[in-house]
Amino acid sequence: MDIKKYIAGFALSTLVLVSCSRDNTPESTPTPTTKANEINDFVWKAMNSWYYWQPNVPSLADSFKNSADYIPFINSKSPDGLFYSLLYDYGNTDRFSWIENKNTIVAASRVAEVEKSSGFDYAVYPKDGTNTSAVALVNYVVPGSPAANAGIQRGDIITKVNGNPLTLSNYSSLSQDQFSITRAATAVMTSTALVTTDKVENISITRADIDENPVAFYKKYSYSGKNIGYLVYNGFKSDYNDELNAAFATMKGDGITELILDLRYNGGGSLETASALAQMINGSFTGQPYVYLDFNNKHNNEDGMEFLKNTVNTYNIINGHPEVTGQQPVNSLNLTKIYVLVSFQTASASELTVISLNKYVPVTTIGNETYGKFVGSITLYDSPASDYTSYSSRNTTHEWKLQPITFSYYNKDRDSNPSGGRGILPTYDVNPYKAINNIKEFGNTSDPELKKALELISGQTITKTAESPVLYTNKNIRFQPRNEANGLVIEDFERFSKRKK
Incomplete structure (x- = not known):
C-alpha cells in the first residue's frame, strides 16, 4: 500500500514545558446529538486505526465505537480537544503528536x-x-x-x-x-x-512567511593534508533534496575526504531525505537495510525495513502539498567515518542518522545529549476509503488533518533506543554554556564543537580564526504563504513510495 511516511521533526528551543494557547479563545463545546459529528468521527476513527499507542488508550478501544458513550463523548469536544484527549500520557510518553486546521497547527500544552x-x-x-x-x-x-x-x-x-x-x-x-x-x-x-x-x-x-533552505552553510578546511568539509544542515526537508545533493556534489569537486556534519539545530523531517543523506555520505551500501519501522498491531503489514537507494526524489510544494517532480542520482563522498555535531535540539531524523548510519560508518558525535525522539508519524486525512492516508481523496468540506505518532524506528539491527525521554549521549561532551561567548559566524573555529572536530580529524591544535563566512546557497531564499500557530514551525514533508518488505 502506498502511504505517506516521514519522521516529523521538532527543533527544540528549551528544556522546559510551556503552555501555548490554541487560538486565544475557549475550546468550543458542541451540543450533544444522536448523530456523530462528522469531523470528530474522522478524528476518532483515524486515531483508532493508526495511533501508535492505541492499545493504551481506553477511549480508543475498538469496542468503544459501538458503545452508548461514543457519540456523547466525541460530540462533547471540538476536533482539537478530542484529538488531544486521545493521546497517551501526553507531554511525557507522547510529546509530539499534533492536529492542524487550514494548515495551521492547533496546539495544546507542549514543549516549546x-x-x-x-x-x-x-x-x-x-x-x-x-x-x-x-x-x-x-x-x-x-x-x-x-x-x-x-x-x-x-x-x-x-x-x-x-x-x-x-x-x-x-x-x-x-x-x-x-x-x-x-x-x-x-x-x-x-x-x-x-x-x-x-x-x-x-x-x-x-515576522514574515519564510521557506528556509536547510542547507545553511558549507566550508572547506585543509589541515594535515586532509580536505575537511563542514556542512550545516538544519532540517530534513524533502523539497530541498536537490540542494542537499548539490552540496555533496560541491564537496566531491572540492576533494573532501573528511566531513563534519552539523545537526545541532536540526529537529528532523523526512525519512526519505535521511536515507538519502546516508547514501551521500557513504554510498557503498545500496539496497542494504537502513532503518526499521514498527507500527501498531493493526498495521503490522507496514512493519519493516527501509532500504538505502542510489537515487533521491526531488519535490516542489504544490497547493501546500509536496509533489514529486523528478529524481536524481545520489552524489556520494564514499566516506568511511563521519563527525556529527549534536545538541539538545538534535531530534528525530537527526538522531536516526546517528544510530542508523553508525551501523555502516563510524559516527563520532560532539556536543551534548540529543533530545530523544525515536518515533515518527504519517499525515492522516479524512479519507476513510484509503484508511485515512490519501490526500487526493480527502473530504474537502473541511481542512482538518492529523499528525499523530504512528511508528517507532530503530537501526537495522533493531537495537534498543534510549528510553525515559533520554537522547543519544555524545562521544565528546561539550557543555552548551561553553559556547555562550564563542559562537560567531558559521565556520569560525571559536565555536568549541567545530574546533574539537577539526582537532580530532587533523591531530593538531586549531587556533581561532576570524574568517568571513562562506554561505552555501543554490537558490535565493524563497518566501511563500505558510500558516503557523504560536510560532510552532514543524517540517512535515512526506515520502511517496512503496516500502520493500
Whole structure:
C-alpha cells in the first residue's frame, strides 16, 4: 500500500514545558446529538486505526465505537480537544503528536519549539540557578529574513523581549508576530551565573512567511593534508533534496575526504531525505537495510525495513502539498567515518542518522545529549476509503488533518533506543554554556564543537580564526504563504513510495 511516511521533526528551543494557547479563545463545546459529528468521527476513527499507542488508550478501544458513550463523548469536544484527549500520557510518553486546521497547527500544552518565521533560530538558557532569568542565544539567522534585515547575527545574546528582561516564562514572546529585543553588549560566565550588560537598543522585528533552505552553510578546511568539509544542515526537508545533493556534489569537486556534519539545530523531517543523506555520505551500501519501522498491531503489514537507494526524489510544494517532480542520482563522498555535531535540539531524523548510519560508518558525535525522539508519524486525512492516508481523496468540506505518532524506528539491527525521554549521549561532551561567548559566524573555529572536530580529524591544535563566512546557497531564499500557530514551525514533508518488505 502506498502511504505517506516521514519522521516529523521538532527543533527544540528549551528544556522546559510551556503552555501555548490554541487560538486565544475557549475550546468550543458542541451540543450533544444522536448523530456523530462528522469531523470528530474522522478524528476518532483515524486515531483508532493508526495511533501508535492505541492499545493504551481506553477511549480508543475498538469496542468503544459501538458503545452508548461514543457519540456523547466525541460530540462533547471540538476536533482539537478530542484529538488531544486521545493521546497517551501526553507531554511525557507522547510529546509530539499534533492536529492542524487550514494548515495551521492547533496546539495544546507542549514543549516549546524554535521560532524560525522571524528568520532566527535560538536556544534558551537560564542565567543562573534560579531557573527564572534567561537569555536566548541566536543559533543562526536566515539570509534575507526580517531578523537578518534587522542586523541580528549568529551568536547574539538576547536579554530582553518587548522591553522586559527575558525569563523562562516570557520567552515565548519571541514568537509573536511583532516584538522587540535587546541584545547583550557583554556576557561573562561566573561560577554561579551568566552576567550580562545590555546594548542601548530596541530592535523591532515583524515576522514574515519564510521557506528556509536547510542547507545553511558549507566550508572547506585543509589541515594535515586532509580536505575537511563542514556542512550545516538544519532540517530534513524533502523539497530541498536537490540542494542537499548539490552540496555533496560541491564537496566531491572540492576533494573532501573528511566531513563534519552539523545537526545541532536540526529537529528532523523526512525519512526519505535521511536515507538519502546516508547514501551521500557513504554510498557503498545500496539496497542494504537502513532503518526499521514498527507500527501498531493493526498495521503490522507496514512493519519493516527501509532500504538505502542510489537515487533521491526531488519535490516542489504544490497547493501546500509536496509533489514529486523528478529524481536524481545520489552524489556520494564514499566516506568511511563521519563527525556529527549534536545538541539538545538534535531530534528525530537527526538522531536516526546517528544510530542508523553508525551501523555502516563510524559516527563520532560532539556536543551534548540529543533530545530523544525515536518515533515518527504519517499525515492522516479524512479519507476513510484509503484508511485515512490519501490526500487526493480527502473530504474537502473541511481542512482538518492529523499528525499523530504512528511508528517507532530503530537501526537495522533493531537495537534498543534510549528510553525515559533520554537522547543519544555524545562521544565528546561539550557543555552548551561553553559556547555562550564563542559562537560567531558559521565556520569560525571559536565555536568549541567545530574546533574539537577539526582537532580530532587533523591531530593538531586549531587556533581561532576570524574568517568571513562562506554561505552555501543554490537558490535565493524563497518566501511563500505558510500558516503557523504560536510560532510552532514543524517540517512535515512526506515520502511517496512503496516500502520493500
